[in-house]
Amino acid sequence: MQSDNKIFDDFAKFVNGAAGTLAGMGREAEAGARARAKEWIGGLDFVSRDEFEAVKAMAAAARDDADALRARLDILEGKAKAAAPKKPKAGA
Template sequence: MQSENRVFDDFVKFVNGAAGTFAGMAREGEQAARERAREWMGGLDFVSREEFDAVKAMAAAARDEADALKKRVEELEAAAGGAKSSVG
């Protein structure tokens, strides 16, 4: 009976060692995957949220200014067209 317990104990130690080894391999694999992802992401040209918001605000301001200028040109053309018709 003593020898059967010893064989069982050895088997349990072996399984525990294998489980620890597999857990270590899983951790190393996860760390390697994270490092690869960081390298890949670092090579891309991402902008920060603040930069994106600043450019978005500048584009909106430029669009508003362009609309105002378009309206002004239309008003000037209408005034110039009205002046020509009254002169001619």
């Protein structure tokens, strides 16, 4: 019986070693694939998240400014219409 346990122990050690090796190979392959993908994508003209968020914030600020200017223009146009002299009607 002692020899049976030795065989199972050796087999368990072998399987554990193989599993660890396979897991390490998987992690290495994933890291390599990520590095290659990052290198490939880095060559393209993509923007980073920070750059995108900065432009998005600037666009929102510009939109707010445009809305404020539009409101001021509406007020000024209303004042201009109110101050304009009334034209007499053509048939009167």
